[in-house]
Amino acid sequence: MERRHFDTLVIGSGGGGLRAALQLAQGEANVAVVSKVFPTRSHTVAAQGGMNAALANVVPDNWHWHMYDTVKGSDYLGDQDAIEYMCRAASHLVVELEHAGVPFSRLPNGKIYQRPFGGQSQDFGGDQAARTCAAADRTGHAILHTLYQQNIHAKTHFFDEYFAIDLIRDEEDFILGAVVLNIATGEPLLIEAKTTLLATGGVGQLFRTNTNARINTGDGMAMALRAGIPVQDMEFFQFHPTGIAGKGMLITEGVRGEGGYLVNKDGERFMERYAPHAKDLASRDVVSRAIAIEIREGRGCGPDADHVLLKLEHLGPEVIKKRLPGILDMARTFANVDPIKEPIPVFPTAHYTMGGIPTNRFGQVVMPLEHSAEEAIPGLYAVGECACVSVHGANRLGGNSLLDIVVFGRAAGNHIIEFLKENRYHRPMKDEWVERALSRLARWEQSGEGESVDVLRDELQRTMEHYCGVFRTEEVLAEGVEKVKALAKRLDAVRLRDQSKVFNTARIEALELENLVSLGLATVKSALARQESRGAHSRMDYPDRDDERWMKHSLYFEDGRVEYKPVRTKPMSVDTFPPKPRVY
């Protein structure tokens, strides 16, 4: 098998992976980026509304207010040291991106355009802030392309269309790189690296209707699980209030930021009842639940009363074309409505994985080992949606995910550079570790009659949607656990009919399905275990937040165990924001 050697192996080429790679390449590290798709196809490209930073270009703002909003938005499950770090870094990093070429929209004075987004306030819960820096409604595209361009300039090594199979972990728990698969040739490749960074994104494909790309199958999280590392807070999955009804394509919160609002079948602005102050710009979990309740109580729109309407025609064609051109296209193409004249039918849609691989604010992967609950695994880092720092806690604020990937991508890059100074040589590699990773591939060489990947994935997505959706109960979740376990068993009987070596996408989908099933189990088991309602996790049998028992992070291990660790409530320099009732 071919071997390559790098200082750092970055797995995933979305904004997190590329921001880290750029920091490393500019820091003279030899860095390889492995991605199962060409980098600009990564899902960061689909982020629309923008990136939060307290630039105060439109209304007064500061990072401390941003921090308060993020802690409150997280329903007090976010780690306050990491949140402080992120919010303080935000303004500098937006400027850095702008200098790198991101075509942000502009204000008349030439500064970066900022729009209001959900959960934002001035002065710790006061008036609405305007904190989200935007390039029209294509901010993710603008950032991802810019980061890719700068990486070409910095001479990052790209392994495009390589699929990561498994991490290599030695006896002293160091991570030594990964076995990856060249999709075009079907040949495995061993990439030995002194440091490995996982930046593989979320696992939105767990749910049937989702806003995510087909590639969002949680590959890095599942690799971590197989390497003996837990995943944290998986019960918290964000449902975005405004996916196109029945289809799932994302309609940015920026629509409401620009002045759009939701109505039920009576034409009522129902958010006024649920969030009298913030209304349509309450946190996403609050708005999604409100929509679900409206529909459940019979106030949904359409012949089946199965969605609500997002009105924006009052904004006028100028604003819509200038600020929301992508939405205009999307609604016309997929919802068959012209938002200049008529509202868009929307429904809460699976969107974002708050949980993920536990890390500290330097991007180091941490887990309970001999000495503490948060011991770093040497040589392993994770950033972005696949990681759980945790800055989003139980509910992420809109505009904080593009920020998260850039802040922690960069921070991880910096920490890796320090680590490399102390760890200058590749550690010895044993064949048996490599064999273990390769066995994952060998399993799919069995041919003959069996179940199909497609059928199983479809059943998994329906199961997760039904048993682990917006509202949850003990009974339904317990049934969900059994269902997903049964699917995991059936996975053994799946066979590939396509045994070609050349660009075998069926094989990739089979490997992705293995990842999805293990994360489905992690999600539904963690959800069953948490007996309270917090952020995106709504238990009808435990409707209240229970800080005494449950203000703690869950850690799910591959053997099915769920353990807990405390929330880091102490910020870096300011006072703690203690938990209080969360009203918008």
Place this chain on the structure above:
Amino acid sequence: MRFLIYRYDPDADKTPRMQAYELDGFEDGAMLLDALFRIKAQDETLSFRRSCGEGVCGSDAMNINGRNGLACITPLDSLKEPVEIRPVPGMPVIRDLIVDMEPFYHQYRAVKPWLTVHDPEPEAEFLQSPEQRDQLDGLYECILCGCCSTACPSFWWNPDKFRGPAALLQAWRFLADSRDQATGERLAELEGPYRLFRCHSIMNCVDVCPKGLNPTKAIGHIKQLMLKHLV
């Protein structure tokens, strides 16, 4: 609905062939990509690229009834039967609808598509007026799907020498950016008979761009700017 799809697996086939599929019962508003998913559920050997499914990642460019487009935003009810699907033309086929895009990416990288500033950077953002920023609309939105360049006869003949519409659109995206300070270098890079001047304004690129962008117009702007720099 009837489909005829280009099939070729170098592991199994001596020559490419067209394979027929027939499927019914599509929902209103179904896209070609939905049909491809259903075909793949029956016949998992059919290979094609896809990701976002909403026209922003640029993975699923293919030749649909003789015209390049993205499968995910091509409505089935807009297509004549049998729907003939082939890989985008002019590129080496790896398998089925998957082509080797490297010649296309090579030309993209060759225009140095990154913002270049020689002066020291300010502590805050560069100032750019809304009017200056408007100059980038219709340029920065490119998703690198390759529909344009692989529909361009000049690119088919000289994929190694002619930059092609997508790369030239990006060249203009940086020339048009008020923040960029590499105008001279960028123009010098495009001199000669091939890199820029192989464009003969056939305008296939404009016709097929799934994002409604206009590379021919961008190429015209580059030529004008070159002329201005000469005199």
